[in-house]
Amino acid sequence: MSYDSVRLSREGEVATLTLAHPKGAFGPATWREVPLALAEVEGARVLVVRGERAFSVGLDVAATAPLIAPALGDPERFKTVVDEMHAAIEGLAALPVPVIAAIDGWCIGAGLELAAACDLRLCSASARFSLPEVKLGITADLGGLQRLPHLIGRGRAAHLALTGEPIDAATAERWGLVTEVLPDADALYARAHALAAHLATLPPRALEGTKRTLQDGLSHAESLAAAVQWNARHMTAEALKLSAVSRQPSASESHR
Structure with missing residues (x-):
């Protein structure tokens, strides 16, 4: 299938999901299309997730606001809107195969919550990470507050979530958010695919x-x-x- 906001490619037993929203953000099409693309991953042994440019600058607020605004103050209606976002991220986490996030540039908000749902995270030296929802008057609700404490500890997760301030690649590695920092995007994607190829040889x-x-x-x-x-x-x-x-x-x- 062809999609507007993601691309799925396959090389041998390794599949690659490229987040290709033109703004580098997640709009309504992203949440609809990620589960459809994941259904096509069947048969692959490993999945690499990457951005077309930056990994993700978070939610496309302008495109998503018309869906969210009418649901404000109505918990059941609001839940229906957010459930579609949850389905994309939880579907990624639920895949039976290892998922590697290859993060270049910004990884913000919903992008960080999606990356946290992956099994392994690598990044380039230019990567930056933040969970800035509090600055917008929002509580992060796509899994970041649940997963990040297990990845980096409650204190560091609280620092990210309560301050909304970004951290750089070196800090992300020191905290354990990523396991490797590569010099640039080319080295990052080469390493991610080499790691994926290795995992694909394992039972x-x-x-x-x-x-x-x-x-x-x-x-x-x-x-x-x-x-x-x-x-x-x-x-x-x-x-x-x-x-x-x-x-x-x-x-x-x-x-x-």
């Missing part, structure tokens, strides 16, 4: 089980039990064979 059921266990939000004991149950259902004899023949550390390595 898909093991990746899915690991992703679900990391996401489940259960207590320690419940999470351990869920991982055990997943392996009981999906671990194969081939996996055990691979484990048995894996290289053991040398004597010198074992003493490091």
Whole structure:
């Protein structure tokens, strides 16, 4: 299918979702089209999410206001509008395959909330991150306040959300929001696709089980039990064979 605000491409077992809104923002078309594009990801082993220019400068307020304004003061109607946005972001988080966010330039508001729903985040040195909703009189409601404390700690999430001030790429890496900072956009996308290609070689059921266990939000004991149950259902004899023949550390390595 062709879309107005996103593009989906495929190279082998790696799919790429490009956020291509002309303003670099998320408008109504984005929220409609992301779930449709995600439905086409079936069969891919990894998904890379990137922007066409900046990753995202957040919500296209001008385009979205006509939908939100009539719902103000009516919680049920407002929820219906926001549920479409939730469906896009939660659909991304729910994919059974690893999702890598490759972030260049600004990653603001809804863009940061979408990036937080990905499994891995890499960025370029020029990337900037912010959750500025409080400056606009809004409480972030697309998952950022729920996911960011788990990624960077409650205190740092509170700093982002309560001040609305941006952080740079080095700070994002130091805080754990991203795991790698690359020199520029070209290096970023090359690294993201190399990482995706590596993940695509790994057993898909093991990746899915690991992703679900990391996401489940259960207590320690419940999470351990869920991982055990997943392996009981999906671990194969081939996996055990691979484990048995894996290289053991040398004597010198074992003493490091």
